[in-house]
Amino acid sequence: MTTRKKVQKKCKIRGFTLKVDALEEILSFVSRFDDSDPDGAIDVVLEQLQLQPLKSSIIDKQTVQSVVSILLQADTAVGDETLGGGLGVCDAFLVPKFRYDPIKKIFYKPSEIQPPIHGNASAKAALYKDRFLLISQRLSRHQHFAKRAFDSEMSDFGSCEISQIQSLVGQTGRRWVMGLISQLEDGHFYLEDLTASVEINLSNAISFTDSLLIIFLDNTYKITTGFFTENTMVVAEGEMLLEGVFQVITCGFPPLEDRDMSVKLLAGHDFFGGGILTKEETLRLSELEKRAVNDMFVILSDIWLDSEEAMGKLERILDGYENQEVVPSLFVFMGNFSSHPCNLSFRPSSLRLQFGKLGQMIAAHQQLTKRSRFLFIPGPDDPGPSKVLPRCALPKYITEELQKHIPNAMFSSNPCRIKFYTQELVFFRQDLLYRMRRSCLIPPSTEETDDPFEHLVATITHQSHLCPLPLIVQPIIWNYDHSLYLYPTPHTIVLGDRSEQKAFKYTGITCFNPGSFSREGTFVAYYPCTQEVELSALEDSDSMQ
Numbered sequence: 001m002t003t004r005k006k007v008q009k010k011c012k013i014r015g016f017t018l019k020v021d022a023l024e025e026i027l028s029f030v031s032r033f034d035d036s037d038p039d040g041a042i043d044v045v046l047e048q049l050q051l052q053p054l055k056s057s058i059i060d061k062q063t064v065q066s067v068v069s070i071l072l073q074a075d076t077a078v079g080d081e082t083l084g085g086g087l088g089v090c091d092a093f094l095v096p097k098f099r100y101d102p103i104k105k106i107f108y109k110p111s112e113i114q115p116p117i118h119g120n121a122s123a124k125a126a127l128y129k130d131r132f133l134l135i136s137q138r139l140s141r142h143q144h145f146a147k148r149a150f151d152s153e154m155s156d157f158g159s160c161e162i163s164q165i166q167s168l169v170g171q172t173g174r175r176w177v178m179g180l181i182s183q184l185e186d187g188h189f190y191l192e193d194l195t196a197s198v199e200i201n202l203s204n205a206i207s208f209t210d211s212l213l214i215i216f217l218d219n220t221y222k223i224t225t226g227f228f229t230e231n232t233m234v235v236a237e238g239e240m241l242l243e244g245v246f247q248v249i250t251c252g253f254p255p256l257e258d259r260d261m262s263v264k265l266l267a268g269h270d271f272f273g274g275g276i277l278t279k280e281e282t283l284r285l286s287e288l289e290k291r292a293v294n295d296m297f298v299i300l301s302d303i304w305l306d307s308e309e310a311m312g313k314l315e316r317i318l319d320g321y322e323n324q325e326v327v328p329s330l331f332v333f334m335g336n337f338s339s340h341p342c343n344l345s346f347r348p349s350s351l352r353l354q355f356g357k358l359g360q361m362i363a364a365h366q367q368l369t370k371r372s373r374f375l376f377i378p379g380p381d382d383p384g385p386s387k388v389l390p391r392c393a394l395p396k397y398i399t400e401e402l403q404k405h406i407p408n409a410m411f412s413s414n415p416c417r418i419k420f421y422t423q424e425l426v427f428f429r430q431d432l433l434y435r436m437r438r439s440c441l442i443p444p445s446t447e448e449t450d451d452p453f454e455h456l457v458a459t460i461t462h463q464s465h466l467c468p469l470p471l472i473v474q475p476i477i478w479n480y481d482h483s484l485y486l487y488p489t490p491h492t493i494v495l496g497d498r499s500e501q502k503a504f505k506y507t508g509i510t511c512f513n514p515g516s517f518s519r520e521g522t523f524v525a526y527y528p529c530t531q532e533v534e535l536s537a538l539e540d541s542d543s544m545q
Helices: 003-013 020-030 038-051 061-079 121-139 203-208 259-265 279-291 308-322 348-363 366-371 396-405 432-439 452-463 478-484
Strands: 087-091 099-101 106-108 175-185 188-192 197-201 214-217 220-223 233-240 246-252 297-301 330-334 373-377 416-420 423-429 492-496 502-506 509-513 522-527 532-537
Touching (some): 003 020, 003 038, 121 175, 121 233, 121 478, 297 492, 308 348, 432 452, 492 522
Parallel strands (some): 197 246, 330 373, 492 509
Antiparallel strands (some): 188 197, 297 522
């Protein structure tokens, strides 16, 4: 059987009808590979076609060209075993946007390719709606909260079907609801979903377990870990009182979903921004990842370029790694890059010169310049349009002096996403812990842990969002709120915070805070192949601990 007939037969089996020029485009792609086995190349093209959001089963030349382009780019990346092939950096403003349709129960891409920075009023409403639907569809698959197929009696440890808040009116007995905590009136807290809002009373829930929040999971009552602030989504059990207030009895964050399950359900959708890979490409990248045992990332936060002491510490670190047999693959420098906030009195020319001196310092270390990459992520007080999230990369005017010395330096947004072969890493520089603790409505539980960093990690992972604070506390660009999503959960989350250096593995997610380098001299050496975290610090001597 000729290759042409094989393509036509395989397309017919999959329900595709090829135009003549589309067929020629597929044959041209197949001809790039070994003629002895064209079936593999044909299958790769057709599998990628099935992942595309096709409007019709009739395939034209443009559709095939876009698919072939994706495959050729992926093949180039897989064929390169150096860091350049295994590492991809995704800017927050380029993260694909998806919305959930609760009727069809699918995710879809909005019609607008690149949403505007300045959204209208409907964009703000859509921000909350999208967050709610994202967690709601995740919760609907959980074994305890899934809707029952048959109307059976619910035992104390059985199903906890979620009711709409609108349906609570006139109902008696206990009900489970999911909603967003909001303060529609001063001193009065409400729970909101897409149907209605209801005032809530947390007094009994607080006193029920000595001021701790509990949630019904895994057939036992467990104490939840996390910060309960305005704008967080919660699952609550309670009953309506005569005065129209929902008396909360038990309450907690929506349970997490296993990453593998999320990825399986979202097949064909690139939520992270690193591109879609076929099964074959994923297997090949996994093999390359296993060989990358020597790849190491060195992450530093708060590098004050205007501080002689901080620059001296940084030079000691560069000297130490310069003399190592295996140098780090990537240095991640997170802001702030100045000891003083870059406000109206800030002089950009001074920071420009300081970046130039940093470039000279790095260039003096020939091994690092040749074999390492350098990524810069802005901090909350660095120069930029505003303090709203996500923040764009550092202005070119400030960084171009450094790029003269380090041409391959990378400047990305905050937050920033990195794809390392098959792994997904998220970097976020924000003093989040202090602000979350200040905004907390109820003292956090100490039953499972009293570590604030572990409470922070639990909060952002269960909320599937890097910054679930009220918008008046931390403004977010409405049309780009999706760039802060943590869904599906990434393999690693790096939270650059001025608080104490910490590392914590939570439900398989590696989370750590490198600490403040300029204040404490702390940093992190991270091995992505094994997800091993080395909490490091400079000693008073010239050695590194």
